[in-house]
Amino acid sequence: xxxxxxxxxxxxxxxxxxxxxxxxxxxxxxxxxxxxxxxxxxxxxxxxxxxxxxxxxxxxxxxxxxxxxxxxxxxxxxxxxxxxxxxxxxxxxxxxxxxxxxxxxxxxxxxxxxxxxxxxxxxxxxxxxxxxxxxxxxxxxxxxxxxxxxxxxxxxxxxxxxxxxxxxxxxxxxxxxxxxx
Amino acid sequence: xxxxxxxxxxxxxxxxxxxxxxxxxxxxxxxxxxxxxxxxxxxxxxxxxxxxxxxxxxxxxxxxxxxxxxxxxxxxxxxxxxxxxxxxxxxxxxxxxxxxxxxxxxxxxxxxxxxxxxxxxxxxxxxxxxxxxxxxxxxxxxxxxxxxxxxxxxxxxxxxxxxxxxxxxxxxxxxxxxxxxxxxxxxxxxxxxxxxxxxxxxxxxxxxxxxxxxxxxxxxxxxxxxxxxxxxxxxxxxxxxxxxxxxxxxxxxxxxxxxxxxxxxxxxxxxxxxxxxxxxxxxxxxxxxxxxxxxxxxxxxxxxxxxxxxxxxxxxxxxxxxxxxxxxxxxxxxxxxxxxxxxxxxxxxxxxxxxxxxxxxxxxxxxxxxxxxxxxxxxxxxxxxxxxxxxxxxxxxxxxxxxxxxxxxxxxx
Numbered sequence: 297x298x299x300x301x302x303x304x305x306x307x308x309x310x311x312x313x314x315x316x317x318x319x320x321x322x323x324x325x326x327x328x329x330x331x332x333x334x335x336x337x338x339x340x341x342x343x344x345x346x347x348x349x350x351x352x353x354x355x356x357x358x359x360x361x362x363x364x365x366x367x368x369x370x371x372x373x374x375x376x377x378x379x380x381x382x383x384x385x386x387x388x389x390x391x392x393x394x395x396x397x398x399x400x401x402x403x404x405x406x407x408x409x410x411x412x413x414x415x416x417x418x419x420x421x422x423x424x425x426x427x428x429x430x431x432x433x434x435x436x437x438x439x440x441x442x443x444x445x446x447x448x449x450x451x452x453x454x455x456x457x458x459x460x461x462x463x464x465x466x467x468x469x470x471x472x473x474x475x476x477x
Numbered sequence: 478x479x480x481x482x483x484x485x486x487x488x489x490x491x492x493x494x495x496x497x498x499x500x501x502x503x504x505x506x507x508x509x510x511x512x513x514x515x516x517x518x519x520x521x522x523x524x525x526x527x528x529x530x531x532x533x534x535x536x537x538x539x540x541x542x543x544x545x546x547x548x549x550x551x552x553x554x555x556x557x558x559x560x561x562x563x564x565x566x567x568x569x570x571x572x573x574x575x576x577x578x579x580x581x582x583x584x585x586x587x588x589x590x591x592x593x594x595x596x597x598x599x600x601x602x603x604x605x606x607x608x609x610x611x612x613x614x615x616x617x618x619x620x621x622x623x624x625x626x627x628x629x630x631x632x633x634x635x636x637x638x639x640x641x642x643x644x645x646x647x648x649x650x651x652x653x654x655x656x657x658x659x660x661x662x663x664x665x666x667x668x669x670x671x672x673x674x675x676x677x678x679x680x681x682x683x684x685x686x687x688x689x690x691x692x693x694x695x696x697x698x699x700x701x702x703x704x705x706x707x708x709x710x711x712x713x714x715x716x717x718x719x720x721x722x723x724x725x726x727x728x729x730x731x732x733x734x735x736x737x738x739x740x741x742x743x744x745x746x747x748x749x750x751x752x753x754x755x756x757x758x759x760x761x762x763x764x765x766x767x768x769x770x771x772x773x774x775x776x777x778x779x780x781x782x783x784x785x786x787x788x789x790x791x792x793x794x795x796x797x798x799x800x801x802x803x804x805x806x807x808x809x810x811x812x813x814x815x816x817x818x819x820x821x822x823x824x825x826x827x828x829x830x831x832x833x834x835x836x837x838x839x840x841x842x843x844x845x846x847x848x849x850x851x852x853x854x855x856x857x858x859x860x861x862x863x864x865x866x867x868x869x870x871x872x873x874x875x876x877x878x879x880x881x882x883x884x885x886x887x888x889x890x
Contacts, residue, residue: 339559340552353557355642363629365642367557393626401630404752425747425817432751432760443754447692450626454646458622461647
């Protein structure tokens with residue numbers, strides 16, 4: 297290999313043999329090829345795990361329809377009452393969220409396609425951004441009440457999850473201190 | 478419980494440092510169903526090791542993650558709170574607090590402080606800037622906590638830490654509470670009450686008025702502009718102790734700047750905003766969007782000319798800001814005439830340069846530079862009359878007087 301022919305990497309030899317080193321210099325690409333391949337370290341999982349078999353919650357890639365990321369909430373046999381309540385609440389809120397956004401996004405894309413098709417029928421080929429704005433505005437206006445209701449519900453549910461998570465955290469900390477001594 | 482393993486190739490440096498019971502091992506082979514996120518160059522015998530965050534943080538970190546020459550690949554399903562690189566929790570808090578936006582806010586506060594007609598005190602200056610930064614970080618964290626499902630819909634925000642599960646919501650809100658308390662205490666005890674009140678008001682306005690309003694009416698942009706105009710007022714109040722016409726000019730310029738800045742930013746994101754349910758001018762009233770951008774950029778020019786009249790700067794300021802504001806108005810005019818992604822991006826990018834440049838010009842042309850009033854006169858009065866124990870310092874309103882009245886009077890002796 298080329299490395300054996302290179303002079304040692306000390307300062308004096310650097311100065312003396314810089315031209316030879318320059319001549320035998322490998323580019324990034326060739327160096328990467330001759331270097332022994334480092335096996336990359338993988339962190340995480342490729343498939344969603346079972347809830348009982350993991351020791352912490354897992355989050356997955358975004359769902360194609362709702363754009364939300366699914367969670368796998370873990371549990372084991374010494375899960376307290378409150379922790380169980382929190383887990384079930386989280387699962388329920390995540391499911392509700394995913395349902396809402398799946399339906400909402402489906403509606404959005406369908407109505408957008410209808411709008412574009414309608415315009416194409418009327419003769420104009422490509423829709424400018426200003427013309428699309430008409431669609432965006434009507435979509436927002438039509439869904440105003442739905443969005444408002446969703447907003448209020450989401451804020452309340454989020455706050456519930458937060459307070460319960462805080463209570464569970466306090467409980468587990470207290471238990472840890474009780475168990476240690 | 479564990480998946481069936483056929484052949485294990487264990488990374489030596491990992492096994493010694495991870496408790497075996499807590500490892501989930503999956504053989505990631507080329508024959509497995511490849512998901513979209515799975516890197517294509519998956520070697521046959523590669524192993525995926527799930528390292529939950531609590532192990533990472535509590536025990537020794539696996540050599541691979543600390544060693545930057547090892548390549549780290551993240552698979553689709555990650556343990557929920559996790560750190561995505563070895564630089565630790567600080568980078569996560571930076572992302573949570575929208576660090577670059579917070580720095581811009583702190584710069585405007587520092588500008589407000591430096592422009593105020595009172596002496597510059599390094600201690601209160603530092604407290605004011607740090608306190609404002611912390612309050613802004615808290616506001617941004619609460620905003621991100623509230624908007625998780627909406628952020629996941631928009632491509633600009635879908636990689637935020639709460640959306641990707643790198644931080645739990647409890648931790649984010651905890652960070653916000655600690656940050657807000659520290660920031661507001663710094664402002665109250667280290668600067669003065671007016672600054673703290675403005676900071677608290679701004680925090681409330683941003684988290685509880687602007688954030689819900691984003692989904693209810695387009696008036697949120699006006700509220701958001703007020704939120705942006707308050708930090709320089711905080712800096713001014715921190716130095717001078719009160720607000721006057723000059724402060725209003727500075728706040729007015731910042732209020733007006735928000736419009737071209739935000740309208741240009743939101744112009745390209747109209748489909749995303751519409752699907753996520755945000756009500757922005759760019760979506761519901763594009764004509765108004767263009768008009769306000771132009772109108773307020775002209776207002777910036779007008780206010781800059783007014784600044785010397787209000788005694789904030791000298792008259793050279795009006796001359797120097799003319800080219801800067803003229804170019805800004807020109808870009809806003811171009812955006813008004815032909816609003817497309819090119820003109821909006823140009824306007825947005827220039828607005829990011831325009832604001833710091835304007836602040837620098839303000840500083841360079843400040844009317845009077847106030848230094849600390851002579852302490853010799855104070856000393857003389859004390860020396861001449863030995864019975865006089867305390868001579869209250871004349872100039873800077875230092876909030877520390879509230880906390881340590883004895884020390885201050887002792888020090889002035």
